Amino acid sequence: MVIDCKHVWDRISEFLDDSLSPESRELMQKHLEHCEVCSAILDSTRNILILTADERVFELPLGYSERLHARIEEEIRSYRD
Amino acid sequence: MSQSPTQHAETLVIAAILAGNTHLFHDLIRPYERTVFSMAMALLRNPQEAEDVVQETFLKALRNLHTFRAEARFSTWLVSIALNEARSRLRGRRDFESLDDDSDETRRIAPELLCDWREVPSEVLERLEIRKLLTEAVAELPMIYREVFLLREIEELSISESAQALSISVASVKVRLHRARIMLQRRLAPQLRRLAPKRRRFLW
Numbered sequence: 403m404v405i406d407c408k409h410v411w412d413r414i415s416e417f418l419d420d421s422l423s424p425e426s427r428e429l430m431q432k433h434l435e436h437c438e439v440c441s442a443i444l445d446s447t448r449n450i451l452i453l454t455a456d457e458r459v460f461e462l463p464l465g466y467s468e469r470l471h472a473r474i475e476e477e478i479r480s481y482r483d
Numbered sequence: 484m485s486q487s488p489t490q491h492a493e494t495l496v497i498a499a500i501l502a503g504n505t506h507l508f509h510d511l512i513r514p515y516e517r518t519v520f521s522m523a524m525a526l527l528r529n530p531q532e533a534e535d536v537v538q539e540t541f542l543k544a545l546r547n548l549h550t551f552r553a554e555a556r557f558s559t560w561l562v563s564i565a566l567n568e569a570r571s572r573l574r575g576r577r578d579f580e581s582l583d584d585d586s587d588e589t590r591r592i593a594p595e596l597l598c599d600w601r602e603v604p605s606e607v608l609e610r611l612e613i614r615k616l617l618t619e620a621v622a623e624l625p626m627i628y629r630e631v632f633l634l635r636e637i638e639e640l641s642i643s644e645s646a647q648a649l650s651i652s653v654a655s656v657k658v659r660l661h662r663a664r665i666m667l668q669r670r671l672a673p674q675l676r677r678l679a680p681k682r683r684r685f686l687w
Contacts, residue, residue, distance in 0.1 A: 447668040450675065455637060470516060470541065
């Protein structure tokens with residue numbers, strides 16, 4: 403069985419999550435081996451997900467952690483009183 | 484289900500907190516401070532409000548720690564609290580974005596077509612304008628896709644944990660996640676490909 407590009411695009415997310423059946427995965431892998439367009443789409447999606455999930459992307463405000471722990475400490479102390 | 488070493492350590496710390504060593508709560512939450520803020524920020528798009536949501540989330544977690552059941556991961560429980568907190572703030576806003584927006588999940592979504600892709604290294608994140616490009620792309624995803632994307636990619640919840648946190652089916656999580664990822668690829672691939680290292684050219 404041969405699958406077309408659109409079939410591959412619909413399964414990129416599941417491919418990345420490794421949640422496809424072994425048969426579907428193999429069909430997709432075969433397609434990717436000879437299709438430059440689908441390979442580039444898969445690689446770019448994977449690359450973009452890695453970049454957006456990087457912890458440097460969303461910067462913490464200055465003093466964020468200190469304020470958070472000070473507020474928690476205040477709460478903890480209130481239990482003792 | 485058996486617990487991972489991290490989960491096991493957390494279970495012990497939680498038991499100690501409930502037994503009176505309340506100060507250990509500081510250590511319990513440290514690994515989650517950053518990602519909970521990132522999620523709140525991407526949902527609310529306002530650093531002050533995001534910080535309020537984070538404080539409220541951790542205070543609620545502390546106050547309700549006795550209700551936490553070890554069948555779930557602590558992070559999943561925490562993220563559910565943060566998600567509810569952010570949602571209730573969004574509901575209170577004038578410019579409330581409906582969660583039903585753009586819910587046509589049946590339409591096929593095509594990725595940006597490329598002929599080749601050279602890896603964009605994470606060093607590009609040193610540049611402010613690139614970080615801005617990425618945060619905007621995430622923050623502008625329609626809400627139903629943004630939520631699932633954040634749970635999965637930022638909070639690293641599994642598909643079924645994400646489904647649980649959002650009270651939707653596993654199938655819906657998969658569909659929404661796929662759309663979120665393709666939307667980001669469509670938007671970001673053309674902008675990011677310029678940043679890939681140039682191919683070396685040897686001039687003989």
